Amino acid sequence: MAYAAGVDVGSTQTKAVVIDESRKIVGRALIDTGANVTLAAENAFRLARAAGDLTEEEVEYVVGTGYGRYKVTFGNSQVTEISCHGRGAVQMFPNTRTVVDMGGQDTKAIRVATSGEILDFCMNDKCAAGTGRFLGAASAALGVPLDQLGPLALSGERPVKISTTCTVFAESEVLSWLGKGKKIQDILLGVHQSIALRSAALLRRVGIEEQVTFTGGVTRNIAMVETLNDKLGVKVNVSEDSHFMGALGAALFALDHILASRVAEHPGRGAA
């Protein structure tokens, strides 16, 4: 049995996934990236292998992805997170035609073919508005831990309008709403709606075709899922492994290499 791995070094967290030849996830790991990107990649890979009870030698090929992909020094090759999220989403939800990936510092809208081929993509440019960082700013301004943002936002009834498109100024705007006596829940719901609106605009640029799959770290925020459903008018696919979608896609590309090399060594023997 051959194993392939993907290591997704994101701006805030690093994810690693190990898959077997049947493309089943046998190990996964998630850690904070921190300042030492290479160390984070090594640690995530080690933890994912440990979860699958695998040695380093048993993993034949490793693909690095994410903004720190070139720092995955033990990796065999690199693939962008755009391709990896598309590939992973189609693997997890085969009817996926559009992917929205919301990470720490960027949001991507990706249109994919049934094969996982990237047909088009669009990302936020030079600005973190509409990304996970926007939630981080709200969390800091309101003193609410990140994992409580979603549940609190969903209890909001009268969402405020967040008009700024700048993450830094958003913090000031959040504080100004507090000063006007608005409830934290309503402010948070407004923040989530603002992000969902910007993400929907990105998706419209590539064309929204069902099914839509939501990937990235922000998928763990239930209010983000709900507001995105609301603004898009469709129910987005989310799984417990959505956070690992980039790493999964990278692992699938790694498996491609293993299978391709077998075909080269033994012509006539196809993919598993």
Added chain:
Amino acid sequence: MNSETRPDAALVGRGNREGARLFREWFEVLTQAAEQGRGGAYVFVMGSLGELLRTFDLPLVFPEINSLQTAVRHVAHEYLNEAEDHGYSPDICGYVKADVATQMRSGVLPMGRIPKPAIAICTNACNTYIKWGEIWERMYGVPIVTLDVPGNRSAASRSGPGEPEFETDRRYVAAQIKEIIPLLERVSGVKFDIDRLRENMAHANTMNRCWKRVLELNRTRPAPFSALSDGTIYLGVANTQRGTAAGAAYFTDLVEEMAYKGREGIGTLSEEKYRLLFVGVPCYPIFRRFAEMFAEGGGTFVNSTYLWFASGGANTGFECRLDDPLEGLAEGLLVGVRDAMDSMFFHTQSLLEMYRDYDADGVIYHPIKSCRTVSTGLADSRRALMAAADVPSLYIESDMMDRRVVSEAQLKNRIDAFFEGLATRRRPPALETGGASQRT
């Protein structure tokens, strides 16, 4: 043996070397004029009328080219900051701001010095040209002439010489050119000489004919030149030497070089994996690196809309009639500027043809913050192209001047993803995957 078949390995790279030499010499002329206190004719790349202006011994100043050179030489931010400190908004054309700062520096540029304007000739091909001209008018009180060249505003209704609509427009343009001549005589103190104009136009005809041929020769696989990097050098000569014997000789030689490289299979990359088309204006602040990011993926640019519109329509290869130079000049200006405008605004059909003729693999759209004229509508153009045919395309944004809005890391990520998509298209079907992963 004609010029396209002479074997000579020394031809390789001659266009770039000679282009650099001509550029230096052009700037030496400008610097000399500035130091002598002589005024120049300020003109733009879309409709310069260089053939006519040279008959009055006016040195030609191309503010667009001067400004982009500050970006290529990594000093644009100094000029932009000065103009912004003076009150110009970060949101307006970077070329304009770099020129404003240049004027405030008495014409000093990294390449030399430019003279003050004695006159400026604008066209309506770019709306910013007109407002730009007004700045010089306020600064120096010099005459600013805006040529109103009737555009089509619809690629489908393009008319040509001999057709009634075109002839009406030609007469309108000819009347404007004739009106300028007394003004040019007054500004320059030189009497108009129609035979000099005829001679300059003959050189410009040669340049147009050769420029069209050079572009055609890049259909060869591998492409003999990069439409993005090498092409911009050729474009500089096409503009600054328009209507000169040196320009005509340069482009005649360039045809010879490209034919030789094509025949010998000499391309710009060691392995040309993907042939690309470029739409928009180059990213001058990281000019070399921008091209490298594509070369790293095995991509080379085989043609671009920039080589069309920034040559003022010389890509059409149109040759003006010389028996009646002023009417011929009007005809050439109308054909050229119209084509330049179409290349900016109505290029979907042309791109489809270019995609086919150049056996391209993808189209790169590069809208820029500084130039709304050329960038607005590119998203629609791309959608139209993708609706018309299965053409892979990439949409990346940066700027032609302002490095503050150029993020190399973001560009690289998108470019890499684009190449991954192209590679996926070529991947053997046996390696496609399906089915869902299971959580264990």
